[in-house]
Amino acid sequence: MSVAKPGQKRATVAKPKAATAKGSKPQPTPARQPAPDAGVVLTDEQKRRRRARSLAIAGVLGFLVLLFYVVTIVKLGPNVLNRPL
Amino acid sequence: MMSDVSVSLNKTAGASDIAGGMASPGDFLALLKPRVMSLVIFTALVGLVRAPDHVHPVIAFTALLCIAVGAGAAGALNMWWDADIDAIMSRTSRRPIPAGRITPGECLAFGLTLACFSVGVLGLLVNVLSAALLAFTIFFYVVIYTIWLKRSTPQNIVIGGASGAFPPMVAWAAASGSLSLEPILLVAIIFFWTPPHFWALALYRADDYARAGVPMLPVTAGGDETRRQILLYTLFLVPLAISPALIGYAGIAYAVVSTVTGAGMLWLAINVYRKRTGDDAVRAARKLFGFSILYLFLLFATLLVEAVIPGV
Known part of the structure; x- marks a missing residue:
C-alpha cells in the first residue's frame, strides 16, 4: 500500500549475522552494519524527518503555552490587581 | 496449497510494510x-x-x-x-x-x-x-x-x-x-456560490470523477444539465450577493462591487451554457471556475474594507 519516495530507503530491521563456516575466510564487514540487537534502524533521511517533526511539535507546544498565558492575562483583565488584600 | 500459503504470507507482509513515521512536517x-x-x-x-x-x-x-x-x-x-x-x-x-x-x-x-x-x-x-x-x-x-x-x-x-x-x-x-440575519446571509452567499464553482471544475474534470466513481453532476446527468444548473444557481446567487447592500448591511462600495462582479459572473455562466463542445467549452468552464474564486474574494474583501474603514 505504502510507496517509498524515489531514492528513499525504508527502515530496516537488523538481522543477526550468519555464523561463519569453520575454516572459511572471514568476510569483510560492510560499512555501517547494524549491531545484531539494534532493532529498527532508521535511515539518515528518516532521522532527519523525525528531527524535523520533533522540532515542529516543540514549536507548536511552545506557541500554545504562550497563547494560553496571554489569553489568561487578557481574560483576567486589569481588575485582577484591584482585589482586597 | 503451498503457493496459496506463500501468497497469503506475502500479502500479510505487504500490509504490515506500511512505513509510519516517514512524513515531514510539510506532509502534515x-x-x-x-x-x-x-x-x-x-x-x-x-x-x-x-x-x-x-x-x-x-x-x-x-x-x-x-x-x-x-x-x-x-x-x-x-x-x-x-x-x-x-x-x-x-x-x-x-x-x-x-x-x-x-x-x-x-x-x-x-x-x-x-x-x-x-x-x-x-x-x-x-x-x-x-x-x-x-x-x-x-x-x-x-x-x-x-x-x-x-x-x-x-x-x-x-x-x-x-x-x-x-x-x-x-x-x-x-x-x-449570538447569531443574527447578517451572518446567515454571508453563509447563504457562500452556499449558493459553491455549486457553480465546483460544477464548473467538474465540467472539465468529469473523466477524473467518473474514473473514481464519484457521482458529480456532469457524470450522472451530463454536461448540458450541469450547464443549466450552473446558470440557475448563478441567477439566484447574483441578486443574493447584492442583497446585503439592499437591506442596509453593506454600503455603496459593496453595492457597486457586487453588482459589477455579479454581472461578470452571470456573463461567464451564460458563456458556459452556450459553449457546449470542444476547447471553447473547456475554456468557458475554466474561466468561470477561476472568476468564481475572484468573485467571492472581492465580495468579502469589500465587506472587510467597509467594516475596517468606515465611510467607504
Whole structure:
C-alpha cells in the first residue's frame, strides 16, 4: 500500500549475522552494519524527518503555552490587581 | 496449497510494510488543505470584523486560529476517508496518503486530535456557541459530506457546500456570542456560490470523477444539465450577493462591487451554457471556475474594507 519516495530507503530491521563456516575466510564487514540487537534502524533521511517533526511539535507546544498565558492575562483583565488584600 | 500459503504470507507482509513515521512536517501541513484553509480564514475574518461587538484582538486571533485548525482537521479527515479515490484522480493523486508519505492511521489520528483540540480550545477560551458551531461544521463536512453524500448523490456539493459556508457564522458567534440575519446571509452567499464553482471544475474534470466513481453532476446527468444548473444557481446567487447592500448591511462600495462582479459572473455562466463542445467549452468552464474564486474574494474583501474603514 505504502510507496517509498524515489531514492528513499525504508527502515530496516537488523538481522543477526550468519555464523561463519569453520575454516572459511572471514568476510569483510560492510560499512555501517547494524549491531545484531539494534532493532529498527532508521535511515539518515528518516532521522532527519523525525528531527524535523520533533522540532515542529516543540514549536507548536511552545506557541500554545504562550497563547494560553496571554489569553489568561487578557481574560483576567486589569481588575485582577484591584482585589482586597 | 503451498503457493496459496506463500501468497497469503506475502500479502500479510505487504500490509504490515506500511512505513509510519516517514512524513515531514510539510506532509502534515498538506493534510490541512492550506488553500481551502486560507479561504476559510479570510471569510471567518470578515464574519469576525462585521460582528457588532468589540472583541479583544488576542481573543479574535484565538478564534480565527481555532476555526482554521478545525477546517484543517476536517480536510485531514476527508483525505483519510477519500484516500482510495484520491489515488485514482489526477488532481489528488499526489496528496500525502496516496503518495505513500503518510499512513491512513497517522492521518486519522492527526485529524481527530486537531478536531478535538480546536473545538475544545474555542469553547474554553472564546465561547461555547462558536465551539458548538465549529464542531457541527467539522461533523457536517466529514460525516454528512465526505462519508455519506459525496459518493451517493450528484447533489453532494450542494448540500455539503454548507460546511464550507459556515466559517463566517462561527466567527460571528465567536465575536458576539449570538447569531443574527447578517451572518446567515454571508453563509447563504457562500452556499449558493459553491455549486457553480465546483460544477464548473467538474465540467472539465468529469473523466477524473467518473474514473473514481464519484457521482458529480456532469457524470450522472451530463454536461448540458450541469450547464443549466450552473446558470440557475448563478441567477439566484447574483441578486443574493447584492442583497446585503439592499437591506442596509453593506454600503455603496459593496453595492457597486457586487453588482459589477455579479454581472461578470452571470456573463461567464451564460458563456458556459452556450459553449457546449470542444476547447471553447473547456475554456468557458475554466474561466468561470477561476472568476468564481475572484468573485467571492472581492465580495468579502469589500465587506472587510467597509467594516475596517468606515465611510467607504
